[in-house]
Amino acid sequence: DSGGTLGKQLGYKITGIDAGAGVVQAAEKAVKDYGLDYTVQTSSGAAMTQALADAIENKEPIIVTGWSPHWKFAKYDLKYLEDPKGSFGEAxxxxxxxxxxxxxxxxxxxxxxxxxxxxxxxxxxxxxxxxxxxxxxxxxxxxxxxxxxxxxxxxxxxxxxxxxxxxxxxxxxxxxxxxxxxxxxxxxxxxxxxxxxxxxxxxxxxxxxxxxxxxxxxxxxxxxxxxxxxxxxxxxxxxxxxxxxxKIGLVVPAYMEINSIEDLIE
Ligand code: PBE
The missing domain is CATH 3.10.105.10 (Dipeptide-binding Protein; Domain 3)
Structure with a gap:
């Protein structure tokens, strides 16, 4: 199915930031809440935006731990994945x-x-x-x-x-x-x-x-x-x-065909 193909392309990886960030902890919670096969890779805010830039340049899929306000939304065409289980909370x-x-x-x-x-x-x-x-x-x-x-x-x-x-x-x-x-x-x-x-x-x-x-x-x-x-x-x-x-959540380039965290379930 499409979830499986995408997972392979992504290496079953969510690109996170520093381990102490709340958005990383929320992403780990989302992995559990939705029963995903993914790991949240920790790095830094700067490494995350670099990975996002590289993926977009190559039109490759990527999922990052994102937040707003942030300049990335003005620079790139991005979307938050819907979070029906509320793992990332509200406003x-x-x-x-x-x-x-x-x-x-x-x-x-x-x-x-x-x-x-x-x-x-x-x-x-x-x-x-x-x-x-x-x-x-x-x-x-x-x-x-x-x-x-x-x-x-x-x-x-x-x-x-x-x-x-x-x-x-x-x-x-x-x-x-x-x-x-x-x-x-x-x-x-x-x-x-x-x-x-x-x-x-x-x-x-x-x-x-x-x-x-x-x-x-x-x-x-x-x-x-x-x-x-x-x-x-x-x-x-x-x-x-x-x-x-x-706001915090999982963010992907708009060209990716998924719209919800549920689309990552295989
Ligand atoms: N952030 C930005 C932080 C708070 C500010 C969303 C990356 C976090 O703890 O996740």
Whole structure:
């Protein structure tokens, strides 16, 4: 049958990203939920988008663990596979999470982080330029200059400080590279000495829970990072969404004839 032929072409492989990513764990859940013969191969966000680019160039089939917002949807003609069993959950939002006590220790940074809120279009604008090869700090600077109306709302009511050190942790996912650099520069403009530390997903959550990091803007909820959120319940403060309308799932080029994860069942 067609499922079997496709499986062979794909080597029964779903191209994943880093093992700590929620979307990889959800893909592993989908393999179980649908009884698939596939393995989820872990790598990195960058390796996944390279594999996607190579497959599309050769018009070959590929299944990747995908998410939106993401520049790949503007660059390529892609589709999410339908997920009737709901292995990947429903709509997601991205939340800002801070260490306990930040409100008292750094009330101005706390206020800015609490106010930080933008749209998928905003984030995609930054992400796309970075993907085209521009320096992320320059792109973030330009975005801030062009969106003073938004940024001034984030800093509303906050006072400038004098070189206080603040640490933001993030993972090298395209979405989080964009958001962390933008909010990092905004904090810098408000007088903070900002350190951005790139780590894996587990250590990122552990850092904000232990206080090694002051904040993350990379918490995908309610589903993708559910386990991390449960693990650190009471050890972090959730400042709510900085972006709404996010999504995770299995993504394939539009030229592939399958439309649902169920089409992978043999
Ligand atoms: N992502 C992007 C992450 C969250 C941000 C969807 C790849 C994940 O944990 O899966």
């Amino acid at each position: 997601e939002h991205i939340n800002t999470i801070v260490r306990l006590g930040l409100d008292k220790d750094m009330p101005n940074a706390y206020k800015i982080l609490d106010n930080f809120y933008w749209t998928s279009d905003d984030m995609e604008a930054v992400m796309s330029k970075v993907n085209e090869g521009a320096d992320v700090e320059e792109v973030a600077r330009q975005w801030i200059d062009d969106h003073q109306d938004k940024v001034s709302k984030w800093t509303e009511g906050a006072e400038k400080v004098n070189g206080e050190a603040i640490k933001l942790a993030y993972v090298a996912w395209d979405t989080e590279i964009a958001s962390t650099n933008v909010i990092g520069l905004v904090l810098e403009d408000m007088g903070y000495k900002v350190t951005l530390t790139q780590v894996e997903a587990g250590p990122m959550w552990a850092a904000v829970a232990s206080g090694d990091a002051d904040a993350i803007v990379a918490a995908w909820l309610p589903g993708t990072h559910k386990k991390y959120m449960e693990d650190y319940k009471g050890q972090v403060e959730d400042l709510g969404p900085n972006l709404e309308g996010a």
